[in-house]
Amino acid sequence: MASAPAPTTRTSPLIGWRVLALVYDLWPALALWMLASLAFTVAFTVSGHANRENIAPFSALQWLLWLTCWLLTAAYALLSWRRGGQTLGMRPWRLKVVGADGISAPTWGALWLRYGVGTASLLLGGLGFWWAWFDRDRLTWHDRASGTRMVRLARGVK
16 A cells, blocks of 8 residues: 655745735734834934934934844844744745755855845835746746745645
């Protein structure tokens, strides 16, 4: 009697799964941004600027806050991808970031490149994500640029 084949991964998940993971990951990122904003606002108030309502729009301090939020989000994503291949948003839909071979963990350099190109893609209205609809391997810009892949795990595979 033949045994059932072991569960395997399916490569290149549909764009809808990626978008769902991004929406889910917005919540932990938003919490990090709120903490950073609180720290900046408290520091701004303590530094003697209490007579002003808030940090001035497009000031150097606000640009620094935006950069801090971007770096905090990078830390969340990169640490998650490096430790287990998944952010919180990727887990419910069984998505995982892997190296180009489909098995190994990506390098830190590849993950930084993935995050940077993914950021640019989002700033361009998600164009790099929508590109997966036309790509023969259903890869996004950040998949191609970084040499990483996102796979959808079969049920029961961790």
